[in-house]
Amino acid sequence: MSTGGKNKLVLGYGTCGIAAGATAVKDALENELATGKYDAYLDIAGCMGFCFREPIVEVTDPDGRSVIYGDLSPKRVSRLLEAVAGGEVIEDWVVRRSDEPGAGEGDFLANQHRIVLRNCGNINPESIEEYISTGGYEAARKALTSMTPEELIDEVGKSGIRGRGGAGFPTGTKWGFARKAKGEQKYLVCNADEGDPGAFMDRSVLEGDPHAVIEGMIVAGYAIGATQAYIYCRAEYPLALKRLDIAIAACHEWGYLGQGIFGTDWDFDIKIKKGAGAFVCGEETALIASIEGKRGMPRPRPPFPANEGLWGKPTNINNVETLAAIPWIIANGGDRYASVGTEKSKGTKVFCLAGKVRRSGLAEVPMGYTLRQVIFDVGGGVREGKEFKAVQMGGPSGGCLPASLLDTLVDYDAITATGAIMGSGGMIVADSSTCMVDLARYFLSFTQEESCGKCVPCRIGTKRMLEILARICSGEGEPEDLERLDILAGDIKAGSLCALGGTAPNPVLTTLKYFRNEYEDHILRKKCTAGVCPALITLHIQEDICTGCGACAKICPVEAISGEKKEPHAIDADTCIRCKLCLSRCPEEAIYAE
Amino acid sequence: MEQVHLNIDGKDILTTSDRTILEAARENGIRIPSLCNEQRMEPYGACRICLVEVEGARGLLPACYTTVTDGMVVHTATEELIRIRRTILELILSDHPKDCMTCESTGSCELQDLAYEYGVKDARFRGEEHHYEVLADNPLIERDYDKCILCGRCIRICREVQGVGVYDFVNRGFDSVPGIPYDKPMMESPCEFCGQCVSTCPTGAITSIPSKGKGRSWQVEKVRTTCAYCGCGCQLDLHVREGEIVEVSSPLMVGPGQGNLCVKGRYGYSFVQHEDRLTTPLVRKGGDLVPAAWEEALGMVANHIREAMDDEGPDSVAFLSSARCTNEENYLLMKLARAVVGTNNVDHCARL
Amino acid sequence: MDDKGCECKQRFADPDNQEPLLGILERYAGEKGALIPLLQDTQEAYGYLDEKIMRALAKGAGYQLSQVYGVATFYTQFRLEPIGEHLIRVCHGTACHVAGAELISEEISNFLGVKDGQTTPDMKFTLESVMCVGACSLSPIMIVDEDTHGKLKPANVRKVLKKYRGGNGEKEE
Structure with missing residues (x-):
């Protein structure tokens, strides 16, 4: 990449970076650079994926060599700039260097295959020019000026891409339904209501490369015949909303949105709709109700939105990640996209690695990788050398898979067969300190809280499941509770109105299937081996480690x-309420739960 | 509208493409249970009691919401469906009072009927129950949200049919109720007290205060009549127990009102047996009104009309009719005025 | 943070002043399905959705009050009660949960004497649990106003909050 003869500094400026203190680093860098002492300039980019080392700066020298540094702070800025000026590399801070792929966390990137994240962390998301310089909007131009809608739908169909929101419905087929639906006015909606706890792929894409999503929408709108589109974003x-605003305004200036775009007679525009805090609005019909200004309660399908959607008109809804892949597919051809992946799951998938994984961050891997490759080769395995216990995939709709299933392929059908789901891409890694019953209880408390209340199985069923799980966690579980959970789970899955209820039992079913022993420990032995459930643990101080500093006594x-x-x-033990404050306070880690 | 052939529980059915599975089944004598559905409103698909299996469809479908398609094969009572219905009923009952003994709706409660039919005893799933205060903040409508099953029928009838919108769901999920904003009394809401919500509530959550304790559904005789308040001709069922009208309802999908009533038709029945009600004509004699026979009273009216006509001509007489008469009666009065008396002085109380 | 104390006194309009609402109603006049943005902007202007304002909004935008109230109580973003000077949001996403978010919430509750969703009697703090804010690699997280505090330990919670307590952002100790 050309840096114009200077050293280019790019600061990771997504939500993760900012949360880790990137703003203070940015201020410090700007102040130092303003002195004119350094032959360097600063730019920003979205998340580079190395969330675990934020704040991050990538330094590219005039020869195009790049070094990514992590764990920056305002205090480290001058040291960094001196090193940059002196052509020196600060080995200890290196996350990745282009001339030494093995250094730092280099294999985090090396093991990925970036299509959706192609620009994330590489370009300034607030600059349409930078997006265009990477070939941006060429796919849309090509689509609108040289392809028919049917050809586009064919191309997307050929790519084999399936909806990345979680359900995995083939995108080309979905577009085909909307195209064929009768109606003068059709709508396109980008579903950016990423509500799964532990998932931030869509946020990262919107923050890091908003134009890719907009370009995907232009193509999709033209393909299905929709002139008006909405982005429904949390x-x-x-920050994602701000960058979308900037991007949409720039598109109007460049004639990529509005009337007669790309010099054709096709009109297309995008409006942003802000969600108001309801997980269920990720469900298509609830999302539509929400855009219409109603309570976000789903309705049964059929009729499907493709025929009766927003304001009763044919509506096509695609997820952020799906849309961001579209420009690449149009530019490179569906066949090339389909050459990556497994027989029925093509292309790549973005995952958010979090929990007890060493490298928590954003990673895009080809379909067909094993979970082991994602968690260990990309994610670097479990933190602090602890033993891997489970990976939770697909958030509250997904499931927990044990070590024995680590060789499962990243493939819609293979993952569904385990009882989990591909989902939107959250991957939470659990180690021995995670209680699987508690984790199931956590997800049920989430879905129960987020249930809209319309249908009985979800409204009361998830409540009763949660009560049973809470009982088990508090040591009051009965052996019959496991059977009750089984019955409820089955009937809630089959009887619920929408996918929220229909998948809510998955975390319970998979933990019952793969970690039944933990349930039995809680119920029969009244033990929480992970040391999590307060009613089933006792806290101890290891006499040989305790220094008697008194910090624990003070905080109790x-x-x-x-x-x-x-x-x-x-x-x-009689007085202790097992709040574990002492455990988090002890400087010597002398306190343990059992 | 196209003709559609489908098969429900082995029975070949010919119907039209605008029908839902539930409608097609009912029209052909196949009963699919339901709770949130009611003919007067748009389908809602919430209670999941009417789930059926449609061959080739992904998952179970609500019969109330799914329109029929040609060649559809539907099963309404498989083992799985019955199991799910039972679980749903058990779940509803796990957050429902067990006071059927004194509940106003016993005998006309759709939940009670289904629990009975499916042999559901609340046993397996116990947990938190709601305990709301019973709201009787007006003389006519009582709300007991403990008995609410959140079918949304009250909300929908008020909004879709009446266009008033007193209620909407308040809150979300397990804690939602069809409430009035800011928990205001009904008198301070836009409510017109038509009692349509009462008429559609499948349980004892919304009931009529004047009928409270006055008779079970099986203790009353229903007497069909036409509402006397206006010319619409809504059909009424007077619920009569031992000679006393204890409640008024309207038969669903019958007559011009299709089961809908306004406040007068539903609640304005106390005059029927009111002690002030006139049961014979009164004639003024020596300054006092005294009861008289019809013959005497009508003769007197006829004489006075004739006298006036003879003295001052037909236009000295005017006829005033009533909105509470039927169209036919009003027509006859008009005929009397124009053809017999010969005046166009005819008017009607609704214009006053 | 020093000027935050005084800023917030005026950061929201008084519910007796309908002017901001009228401006918002005009912004969305004639727009289909604009109830949610209307409520969002109104809350931004007033800090919460006061009953007077909700009634005026329903009337001005042509909605039944029940509809407006139904929507406002469905979405967690909307508040019907005024909030404290500082809004504490504790993330309860999966990563944060696994990292002990519950202990964080508990410790804040112990310190402030309020439960989730409540405001301290002195109107200084409002405590809220939120779902994943998407900064999972910093779990557990607490966001106070606009500041993210990541990799928290329950034992450090009090120290962080004390910074916000003093009227001018000064430490109280």
């Missing part, structure tokens, strides 16, 4: 800890 993503809200200064302390 209000919790202010119920004065359950006593001991002489500089002597080992002890916890009175």
